[in-house]
Amino acid sequence: MAVMFLRVARHPTLPMTEAHTPAAADDSTIACDLFCAVIDNFGDIGVCWRLARQLAHEHGWQVRLFVDDLHAFQKLCPALDASRATQSVEGVLVEHWHEPGHAGDTLQIADVVIEAFACELPPVYVAAMAERVRKPVWLNLEYLSAEDWVADFHLRPSPHPRYALAKHFFFPGLGPGTGGVLKERTLDAARADFERSQDARAAWWQRATGGPPPGPEATVISLFAYENPAVDHLLEQWRDGPAPVVLLVPEGRISGALARFFGEPAFRAGSQARRGALHAHALAFTEQRGYDPLLWASDLNFVRGEDSFVRAQWAARPFVWHIYPQPDDAHLPKLDAALAHYGRTLPEAPRAALERFWHAWNGRGTPDWAEFAQHLPFYAARANAWAAELGQVGDLAGNLAGFAKSQLK
Numbered sequence: 001m002a003v004m005f006l007r008v009a010r011h012p013t014l015p016m017t018e019a020h021t022p023a024a025a026d027d028s029t030i031a032c033d034l035f036c037a038v039i040d041n042f043g044d045i046g047v048c049w050r051l052a053r054q055l056a057h058e059h060g061w062q063v064r065l066f067v068d069d070l071h072a073f074q075k076l077c078p079a080l081d082a083s084r085a086t087q088s089v090e091g092v093l094v095e096h097w098h099e100p101g102h103a104g105d106t107l108q109i110a111d112v113v114i115e116a117f118a119c120e121l122p123p124v125y126v127a128a129m130a131e132r133v134r135k136p137v138w139l140n141l142e143y144l145s146a147e148d149w150v151a152d153f154h155l156r157p158s159p160h161p162r163y164a165l166a167k168h169f170f171f172p173g174l175g176p177g178t179g180g181v182l183k184e185r186t187l188d189a190a191r192a193d194f195e196r197s198q199d200a201r202a203a204w205w206q207r208a209t210g211g212p213p214p215g216p217e218a219t220v221i222s223l224f225a226y227e228n229p230a231v232d233h234l235l236e237q238w239r240d241g242p243a244p245v246v247l248l249v250p251e252g253r254i255s256g257a258l259a260r261f262f263g264e265p266a267f268r269a270g271s272q273a274r275r276g277a278l279h280a281h282a283l284a285f286t287e288q289r290g291y292d293p294l295l296w297a298s299d300l301n302f303v304r305g306e307d308s309f310v311r312a313q314w315a316a317r318p319f320v321w322h323i324y325p326q327p328d329d330a331h332l333p334k335l336d337a338a339l340a341h342y343g344r345t346l347p348e349a350p351r352a353a354l355e356r357f358w359h360a361w362n363g364r365g366t367p368d369w370a371e372f373a374q375h376l377p378f379y380a381a382r383a384n385a386w387a388a389e390l391g392q393v394g395d396l397a398g399n400l401a402g403f404a405k406s407q408l409k
């Protein structure tokens with residue numbers, strides 16, 4: 001097949017809605033291609049979609065997002081039409097990356113090229129990158145890890161074995177010297193508005209559960225997790241506990257366990273069930289921006305993977321992490337590294353209880369709700385302080401944009 005090489009630095013004008021016209025769209029607008037292969041679940045596309053929007057809306061970049069699984073994407077972004085090869089959504093040009101060699105109908109090379117999570121760029125695209133007079137900035141956006149080694153490897157270059165190109169590793173992280181994690185400029189203000197407004201919270205509860213918010217005596221818990229045998233212990237402890245627990249469960253991989261516990265065929269969005277002190281609601285899986293208010297409406301959040309783990313930290317509420325399991329327990333040092341950051345300033349007893357609880361939730365031991373719950377006020381205070389600490393590392397999109405610009409000079 002003949003390939004047309006356009007050695008242009010910019011994408012053609014991307015159609016953008018007025019609301020999403022880039023802040024700094026002018027001659028210096030940077031074109032960025034972001035490639036995302038969905039391995040499973042929603043984290044790969046969740047991170048890429050968030051980053052793409054931030055680069056477009058907050059930095060004025062012209063962003064093209066190549067995604068191989070539009071159905072997974074559509075769950076987070078219902079405005080997307082999964083049958084279309086190319087479309088503009090919220091000022092981002094979305095390309096269905098329908099086969100590994102596909103690089104758009106016309107080959108154009110951007111100023112900044114991001115391969116997410118070591119996905120492989122189309123060979124024809126890499127060859128064309130090498131042809132460009134002004135070489136693009138090529139970044140491999142890695143998975144988030146809180147481990148210390150990340151800071152040593154962040155922004156290290158790796159020369160291409162055949163072409164005169166270098167790729168830089170961009171490592172998200174929780175500590176200084178890393179790329180940080182994604183945080184939109186408007187996030188704190190949106191949370192503050194939600195927390196301040198009784199009406200906003202009441203409207204949210206009505207939409208999510210069909211009823212009013214529970215009283216202050218209830219502990220509200222959101223539960224987003226993979227299948228997890230420890231959930232049965234927790235459901236029993238919540239049911240038999242002395243204080244009311246309101247459980248909010250977005251429909252997903254843990255829903256089957258809830259259905260079994262309540263003796264129902266399914267626990268689908270709109271269902272609710274009560275046993276003892278436990279009142280559980282199944283919620284619809286929302287558009288990505290709709291997930292944050294669930295975290296803000298809860299006293300404690302169970303989160304998983306990468307993106308919801310980050311959102312829970314910005315929600316500044318206590319949280320429990322179900323880390324993405326890897327072969328040979330390779331995920332456990334990552335879990336402990338996150339605990340070391342998050343638990344750093346906690347007194348010994350709450351710190352040890354936090355560690356035991358997180359470990360039990362990740363397959364090591366049995367969760368003890370009473371022990372964990374007695375320390376919730378410590379965790380709530382720490383969650384606030386930690387969000388401020390994490391903010392010092394800077395937002396990933398801003399850090400990435402800053403680095404890319406420094407390379408383009």
Ligand code: TRH
Pocket residue numbers: 039040041042043044046047075076143224250284285286287288289290291304305306307308309324
């Ligand atoms: O879906 P995940 O388990 O994704 C995982 C991890 O990213 C993991 O690191 C990766 O290796 C693996 O995928 C392939 O969890 P995560 O990262 O929290 O992504 C979930 C996304 O779903 C997040 O962007 C929030 C979003 N979400 C909604 O948009 N609506 C919802 O109702 C809920 C519950 C989540």
